[in-house]
Amino acid sequence: MRKLFFLLLLTMFGCTCHESEFPLQAEDFVPPLRVVESGIPSNQFYAFFFQFNKPLDPKSLKSGISFYVDGNKVNYTGEYSLAEGNRLIIPACAFWEKTPSKTGTNFSLVLNGDKSSPHALRGQDGSLLDGDKNKVPGGNFVIGVEGFQHHDKLCGIAQAAPKASVDTLQVYRIVKGGAAYLYASVGFNMRMDTSTVVYGKSIWVNMSNKAGQVLQTLPLQGHAWKSNGSINYRRYVMAFILNSDEAAMNFTVNIKGTGRSVVKSVYGVTLDGDGNGSAGGDYVMSMK
DSSP, rough: OHHHHHHHHHHHHHOOOOOGGGSOOGGGGOOOEEEEEEOOSSSSSOOOEEEEESSSSSGOOTTTTTEESSSEEEOOOOOOEEEETTEEEEEEEGGSSOOOOTOEEEEEEOOOOOTOOOOBBBTTTTOBOOOOOOOSSSSEEEEEEEEEEOOHHHHHHHHHHHEEEEEEEEEESTTTTTTTEEEEEESSOOOGGGGGOOOOOTEEEEEOTTOEEEEEEOOOOEEEEEEESSSEEEEEEEEEOOOTTTGGSSEEEEEESSSSSOBTTTOOOOOOOOOOOSSOOEEEEOOO
């Protein structure tokens, strides 16, 4: 009778005694990161875009690693932007064909969802990209492009040498007759590889006396890249703090286009510092 009663209870309430059901994994409750909408460059929108179902972890964004070109027919500069936390935008101008042709080049852009990769795309909640959309974290997302051509009218000529143009080199007094700061802004005619512009190596500001003797390279107080009406950086801004005596000195901005640690465009072409139309040559902007 007791056995019958026990069996009746099991039938009514079920059994939760299977060891395989415990413990429940935390990831079972976290939906994976997924691409919910994507697009390739067109006449209306000249960029790749990927809309995700949740905000991305910015620290997981490593251009060339967490998203990259599959194959070796197209170069990628590494440019991208993240809008509203969950929209990855990669300008078409960031790609150009290694061997241009009239019919264009076919290639694939890959979003990394490899579980074994430390640079796979993740959401802010730690969820891994489900690139193949099988509802399981992991898997690459691949988008193919056929007949891609770099449009010089929109992007600038990839092999053209970048040039620097004078924006501003000016001393502003913080205190009348006393402390001041030096503001230097250098504009370029095309998108620059910001990693090549390293203060103290490829670009620096010297302070000299009235006789032209260089006294020191100024220690950088603040700097930033700014865009010229686009998502691509073309202008480099620097700020320096000066005392009253230093504010009366001469200053020069020096940018390297020769030797090592040269400044380059995103297309890998060295700065045309002397403005002769060819890559190479140092650029100097002075204020006396």
